[in-house]
Amino acid sequence: MAIANKNIIFVAGLGGIGLDTSREIVKSGPKNLVILDRIDNPAAIAELKAINPKVTVTFYPYDVTVSVAESTKLLKVIFDKLKTVDLLINGAGILDDYQIERTIAVNFAGTVNTTTAIMAFWDKRKGGPGGVIANICSVTGFNAIYQVPVYSASKAAALSFTNSLAKLAPITGVTAYSINPGITKTTLVHKFNSWLDVEPRVAELLLEHPTQTTLQCAQNFVKAIEANKNGAIWKLDLGRLDAIEWTKHWDSGI
Numbered sequence: 001m002a003i004a005n006k007n008i009i010f011v012a013g014l015g016g017i018g019l020d021t022s023r024e025i026v027k028s029g030p031k032n033l034v035i036l037d038r039i040d041n042p043a044a045i046a047e048l049k050a051i052n053p054k055v056t057v058t059f060y061p062y063d064v065t066v067s068v069a070e071s072t073k074l075l076k077v078i079f080d081k082l083k084t085v086d087l088l089i090n091g092a093g094i095l096d097d098y099q100i101e102r103t104i105a106v107n108f109a110g111t112v113n114t115t116t117a118i119m120a121f122w123d124k125r126k127g128g129p130g131g132v133i134a135n136i137c138s139v140t141g142f143n144a145i146y147q148v149p150v151y152s153a154s155k156a157a158a159l160s161f162t163n164s165l166a167k168l169a170p171i172t173g174v175t176a177y178s179i180n181p182g183i184t185k186t187t188l189v190h191k192f193n194s195w196l197d198v199e200p201r202v203a204e205l206l207l208e209h210p211t212q213t214t215l216q217c218a219q220n221f222v223k224a225i226e227a228n229k230n231g232a233i234w235k236l237d238l239g240r241l242d243a244i245e246w247t248k249h250w251d252s253g254i
């Protein structure tokens with residue numbers, strides 16, 4: 001998908017990975033970049049507008065843990081204004097294995113509910129135009145950081161959901177792919193709690209290994225958007241962008 005002249009909704013577009021990705025997206029000249037986020041950062045919005053004045057950058061406060069009905073109400077405001085939306089990026093995530101329910105609510109249910117809400121506007125069975133969803137999951141969805149099993153499982157769940165969305169594209173007209181960053185230096189990863197304190201030094205130990213910058217991640221994120229490959233499982237690790245072949249161990253047959 002060429003980003004130029006498209007309308008993009010970016011949930012969590014102001015975070016560490018999010019803001020650098022928003023910067024790279026704006027450089028590619030979409031018509032609208034609508035950022036939904038729990039954090040409000042007017043200076044960041046102003047900076048994005050200044051990067052490319054031709055792009056209309058708007059912000060709406062949004063917490064992905066609200067109901068589908070609440071999400072739908074916000075999306076209606078956006079669709080009434082934009083008329084069409086080409087890409088939804090779901091990027092919200094927390095990393096704190098003390099917060100079990102909230103981790104599942106933000107990282108998994110938040111992605112599911114926001115996706116479910118936009119289907120009302122896109123589903124071709126209701127005369128919708130279809131659309132594209134990019135879900136930010138994680139390499140921990142492939143193989144866990146087992147000291148944060150709740151976080152890792154929430155990302156595996158989001159990855160599984162995204163893979164199913166892609167398989168359902170012929171029915172719904174909505175395609176989907178996952179964005180799976182490796183360890184990327186943001187505030188999320190500086191320090192975080194392991195589950196039941198099984199490893200108090202988990203962040204310190206992980207950060208002893210090579211990481212990537214948010215800019216490297218963002219530049220590869222844009223390449224994945226441009227590739228626009230339904231069902232792709234993109235690994236964005238150590239400054240690389242690689243499509244992962246998922247190993248099939250069982251097939252439902254349907």
Ligand SMILES: NC(=O)c1ccc[n+]([C@@H]2O[C@H](COP(=O)([O-])OP(=O)(O)OC[C@H]3O[C@@H](n4cnc5c(N)ncnc54)[C@H](O)[C@@H]3O)[C@@H](O)[C@H]2O)c1
Pocket residue numbers: 011012013014015016017018036037038039062063064065091092093094106136137138139180181182183184185186187188189
């Ligand atoms: N940094 C990494 O190493 C890494 C690796 C793989 C995946 N990820 C994922 O990338 C995404 C961004 O992470 P980051 O490292 O930039 O961290 P970050 O903490 O800088 O960004 C997290 C983003 O999620 C938003 N968010 C959190 N809770 C929310 C809620 N309830 N409603 C709406 N928005 C909410 C935050 O406001 C922020 O914009 C997350 O989903 C994270 O799990 C990060």
Ligand SMILES: CCCCCCO
Pocket residue numbers: 095137138139140145155181182183184189190203206207
């Ligand atoms: C340093 C640990 C970062 C974990 C986030 C991977 O999704």
